[in-house]
Amino acid sequence: MTLSFAAHSGLSLLSRLLAAVLGGYALASALALWLGAVLPAxxxxxxxxxxQWSFAAHVAAVIWAFSPVSPSRxxxxxxxxxxxxxxxxxxxxxxxGG
Structure with missing residues (x-):
């Protein structure tokens, strides 16, 4: 019983880590692309x-990835x-853009 719980815990942690790194990078890239396209400058x-804003978005994604919310959410x-x-x-x- 403990082994399956530990494996499930490890998969949950891996999912959160991948969400923080890959999901945060995808979010930061998409935000940078969108802001570069729509800002009137x-x-x-x-x-x-x-x-610059994409760095803040990546940090927010990392914080959210390790919050008590489920990894699927x-x-x-x-x-x-x-x-x-x-x-x-x-x-x-x-x-x-301008």
Whole structure:
């Protein structure tokens, strides 16, 4: 009984670690892309602002990945946010920026 609980714990920890690293990176990249596309500034300034905000988003994703929320909810939230940001940047991309 203890072995299966330890294995389940290890898989949960691995899932949270992957969500923090890979999910956080995906969220940060999608946010940087979206902000670079929609901010009303010259393109270089919009991209730099997007990159700066992406660091904060990655930190927030890491904190959320290790919160008491279930790993499946963390993954669902991260993937939903990434999909929404990517879709919005594709739709709004050509018109955004200066």
């Amino acid at each position: 010259p393109r270089a300034e919009a991209v730099l602002a997007g990159i 963390v993954w669902g939230g991260l993937l939903t946010l990434v999909a929404l940001l990517l879709a919005a940047s594709v739709v709004l991309g050509p018109a955004g």
